[in-house]
Amino acid sequence: MRQLPHPDAKDIQLTEVLRVLGDPVRLELVVKLADGRELSCSSAGDDLDIHKSTLSHHYRALREAGVTRTRLNGRERMLSLRRDDLDARFPGLINSILTAAHPA
Amino acid sequence: MRQLPHPDAKDIQLTEVLRVLGDPVRLELVVKLADGRELSCSSAGDDLDIHKSTLSHHYRALREAGVTRTRLNGRERMLSLRRDDLDARFPGLINSILTAAHPA
DNA sequence: TCCATTGTTTGACAACCATCCAACTATAAG
DNA sequence: CTTATAGTTGGATGGTTGTCAAACAATGGA
Numbered sequence: 001m002r003q004l005p006h007p008d009a010k011d012i013q014l015t016e017v018l019r020v021l022g023d024p025v026r027l028e029l030v031v032k033l034a035d036g037r038e039l040s041c042s043s044a045g046d047d048l049d050i051h052k053s054t055l056s057h058h059y060r061a062l063r064e065a066g067v068t069r070t071r072l073n074g075r076e077r078m079l080s081l082r083r084d085d086l087d088a089r090f091p092g093l094i095n096s097i098l099t100a101a102h103p104a
Numbered sequence: 105m106r107q108l109p110h111p112d113a114k115d116i117q118l119t120e121v122l123r124v125l126g127d128p129v130r131l132e133l134v135v136k137l138a139d140g141r142e143l144s145c146s147s148a149g150d151d152l153d154i155h156k157s158t159l160s161h162h163y164r165a166l167r168e169a170g171v172t173r174t175r176l177n178g179r180e181r182m183l184s185l186r187r188d189d190l191d192a193r194f195p196g197l198i199n200s201i202l203t204a205a206h207p208a
Numbered sequence: 209t210c211c212a213t214t215g216t217t218t219g220a221c222a223a224c225c226a227t228c229c230a231a232c233t234a235t236a237a238g
Numbered sequence: 239c240t241t242a243t244a245g246t247t248g249g250a251t252g253g254t255t256g257t258c259a260a261a262c263a264a265t266g267g268a
Binding site: 014015016017018019020021022023024027089090091092093095096097099100101 | 118119120121122123124125126127128131193194195196197199200201203204205
Binding site for chain 4: 041053056060
């Protein structure tokens with residue numbers, strides 16, 4: 001498995017995006033990726049008191065919904081937000097969600 | 105029961121809104137309310153092939169999440185989208201969701 | 209008063225979900 | 239080669255969810 005499967009941008013489903021983001025843990029993870037950085041799985045979840053396997057399931061849900069992209073990098077997996085793809089498909093959506101979620 | 109309980113605008117939670125809208129049936133219902141009309145429960149669900157009790161549960165979920173308002177009117181219940189409240193709390197969110205969901 | 213209409217509630221049920229734990233894979237480092 | 243690191247996978251579990259069906263409540267009309 002050299003690469004992880006990601007849905008094409010055109011196949012990203014709105015209800016899937018909303019469903020996946022309708023979980024506090026996953027929304028928090030996405031907020032952490034909002035600034036465009038790539039984060040490893042461990043650094044993305046390091047201040048959440050959640051078992052690593054649970055986080056792994058969340059990462060998969062986010063990836064399969066098309067919300068995040070996962071890049072293999074040695075023994076790490078770098079997560080990033082698929083902002084361009086999401087913006088192209090659902091203009092303004094991610095922005096307004098992140099604005100709403102951002103405590104500042 | 106003269107009035108149904110609705111959350112205050114300030115108590116509407118983002119994850120609840122996203123979770124509730126992350127269901128195809130409920131999203132469809134909200135799309136139908138997008139133009140600002142009030143719809144009775146039966147007219148809102150008349151072209152969906154779903155049992156009326158199931159729809160009733162969806163209506164409650166939408167109302168309790170703060171997405172819709174339900175007004176008692178005789179033996180009907182009139183549904184409407186709480187667009188102002190949602191817009192005030194999460195600027196642009198409902199708009200971008202409706203735009204994304206709109207088939208045209 | 210009786211009946212039709214509108215919608216809710218309760219129960220049942222299968223499916224799904226978030227979580228933890230233990231075992232596993234794969235890569236990097238020594 | 240051996241060990242440590244980064245994540246995943248599969249099982250188990252308890253809780254939630256979407257659905258239908260049947261019974262119920264409330265209103266309006268005949």
